Amino acid sequence: MQALLEQIEDKYRRLGQDPETYLKGLLHTRPLTYWDYIQVDTLLSLQHPRTDFPDEVVFIVYHQVTELVLKLVRHELDQLTTGPLPEVAVFEEKTQRLVRYTRLLSMSFSIMNQGMSREEYSQFRLALAPASGFQSAQFRYIELQCTPLEHLIPPQRRSAIRAGMSMWEKFQLLYWQDAGYDRTTGAKSLTLQQFEDHYLNSFIELAQRMERNNLYLRYLALAEQGKGTDALRSALRLFDYTFNVSWPLVHLQTAHTYLGSGHEQTAATGGSHWEEYLHPKHQKRIFFPCLWSEEERAHWGEVEATSP
Numbered sequence: 001m002q003a004l005l006e007q008i009e010d011k012y013r014r015l016g017q018d019p020e021t022y023l024k025g026l027l028h029t030r031p032l033t034y035w036d037y038i039q040v041d042t043l044l045s046l047q048h049p050r051t052d053f054p055d056e057v058v059f060i061v062y063h064q065v066t067e068l069v070l071k072l073v074r075h076e077l078d079q080l081t082t083g084p085l086p087e088v089a090v091f092e093e094k095t096q097r098l099v100r101y102t103r104l105l106s107m108s109f110s111i112m113n114q115g116m117s118r119e120e121y122s123q124f125r126l127a128l129a130p131a132s133g134f135q136s137a138q139f140r141y142i143e144l145q146c147t148p149l150e151h152l153i154p155p156q157r158r159s160a161i162r163a164g165m166s167m168w169e170k171f172q173l174l175y176w177q178d179a180g181y182d183r184t185t186g187a188k189s190l191t192l193q194q195f196e197d198h199y200l201n202s203f204i205e206l207a208q209r210m211e212r213n214n215l216y217l218r219y220l221a222l223a224e225q226g227k228g229t230d231a232l233r234s235a236l237r238l239f240d241y242t243f244n245v246s247w248p249l250v251h252l253q254t255a256h257t258y259l260g261s262g263h264e265q266t267a268a269t270g271g272s273h274w275e276e277y278l279h280p281k282h283q284k285r286i287f288f289p290c291l292w293s294e295e296e297r298a299h300w301g302e303v304e305a306t307s308p
């Protein structure tokens, strides 16, 4: 006990503080509770349905759960993409975490696909336009942290990339512009306009920071030093596949469940040509292309059987 008191005294003296003040403070602080620490009351006060349909609460809570899990993904990515190049064991361990978080999202999507009444969904969705999950910025931050911007431009449009192009110009070529940008008229949907007004500057700032530090380049740097293990490669492949194929496929399946398909298709709240836009075989987002064979890249997103 005496040694502990001396360490505490030493800590505060080094900070130029009087240790006695802090020890006296301890006498008065309340013991910590679960609800204060986890902020349960705040968390449970954040659901504000716009209609009285009970399943709208399922819809809101599941989106919020997704955003929290995406926060965990970004938390790991922040550590992997800033500071010195991580040791391979750390890289491997954190990539395994990325796989777990992303699997959680992909496997739990049945909560959306099977867990709401279609009748209720078709009613409450009318009160949500023009908002769309498309406007989830965390998905975009994750992409920008994982791979160079060029990989987020569809292969058929990459020839338009010119030396000296500004970040803003490159952003106009990104795959996600296809959800709301009419390239012939130059018009953007309200959903896309609002999204860019709110987030584009922060996307560009992150893309600039990631130009030399994204996860793909960091993996390549490790591999160049002969440190790229099989375990790391297979974890990165699994993460790439789960984030860019498995999740988009269950999400697309859910859009079919609620919005129909073909001639029976209903317009989405974000107004995209969603049936084509959302399919991973059209988007061809691949974070770590050198980890896939030419054949695998060519058939990206076509069949679940190509899973790693």
Ligand code: HEM
Binding pocket: 062, 063, 066, 067, 112, 131, 132, 133, 134, 135, 136, 139, 176, 179, 251, 254, 255, 258, 259, 268, 269, 270, 271, 272, 273, 274, 277, 278, 283
């Ligand atoms: C009933 C459930 C859902 C349906 C029917 C649905 C439908 C759609 C549709 C049609 C789009 C295309 C954009 C548009 O025109 O609005 C879209 C985009 C998107 N949604 Fe959902 N969605 C559902 C649930 C979710 C959930 C739970 C999330 C998690 C946050 C989410 C995240 C996204 C994202 C990130 C995009 C953009 C995808 C991309 O750019 O590739 N969606 N959604």
